[in-house]
Amino acid sequence: MNTVQVNNVQVEGETMIDDHRPRTWVLDATDIARVAVFVALMAALGLPGAFSVFGSVPITAQTFGVMLAGAILGPRLGALCMIVFLALVAVGLPLLAGGRGGVSWFVAPSAGYLFGWIAGALVVGLIVHASARKPAVWRIAIGMVVGGILVVYAVGIPVRSLIEGLSLGQIALLNLVFVPMDLVKAALATMTIATLLRAYPRAFRRTWLSPREPNPVSVTAAQ
């Protein structure tokens, strides 16, 4: 009897405005469904018949998926989504762009970028979901560039350096090839998230404070 009551109190203790989850993190059915759908979305973005930007330049859209997953699912589920995606790649499902898969992509020079996706989605989520207010476009953009590009490079470049036997500086130089397309993807992801915030706010599964409302934290601090 007592334990039931204690559980009820804990459930009622959740707040609506802040990240509305109890302190010990339990994956509920909706979380599982959202992670599953975003893993599949990553796979769908890597299907052959690539996308193009500016009319003709073909790109792989999976890093775009990393940015979207972090921004929409938030840091923890975003990172979890990448872990599940990479686990399925490792068991041999051809989910990477162009139908690639298998454990061999974790010994390839590009392996670090894949691991960087986990940290990348986490950081994108942390930045976009940083405050209780609806994120402004500039904050989304910072999240995409820092999490979706810089963090991925920060993991990818050292691993590539280790595997290829080149110095960090040399790899960073070779890495410059990816920068223009990654910036395009970050810009696209920022526009997409900004549009989604207006067109389908339910996607984010949280209540944002409107910009004019006072921040509850500062109000209680003033009292």
Add this chain to the structure above:
Amino acid sequence: MLTLYRPGDGPWHRLTAGRKSAVLGLIVLGVSVVPASWWGAALTAGVCLACYAVRGAGMGALVRQGIAIRWILAVTLAGQLLFLGAETGVANTVRICAAVVISGLLALTTPVSELLEALERGLSPLARLRVDPQRAALTIAVTLSTLPVLVRLEREVREAQNARGGGRSLRLFAIPFLVVSLKHADALGDALTARGVR
């Protein structure tokens, strides 16, 4: 769903997933410590050929793997030749490609179901990190069944986009695809809850 597995009955197919991973891991490790020289490159290429020369793998599979990694090969070789010169550059490239191609034997000769079972067995230590292994296994199972659904949704959104003359633009594709996918996620979450998953 199409997988990388090719059925057969060679020695690689007969090994269990765990042992095969260990053997391939050791070979890849061995290949990575071969000195970067012409004879080292030849030795590495020889090991790679030997791994594929057995029944159940074959040279056709090796060629297909080579085609799959052509971009890694080109990008790595360019960078290596630019900074390290011919001998070290070529040897490093051969070593990297051999590691990728040799480890590719795991996916080529092991059914995904067997590797998934190994993965789910490997989840049990997660309990120590306060992650419920059963919940993790459920997440993987739900994800596997969601993959074909999203592929279908992707095709539908793309066809609708083509019908309106949208071309292959990622910008026009992203929003409708996300909304459709997230609605599916809501429905899937409700369906899981209705079946007693909390």
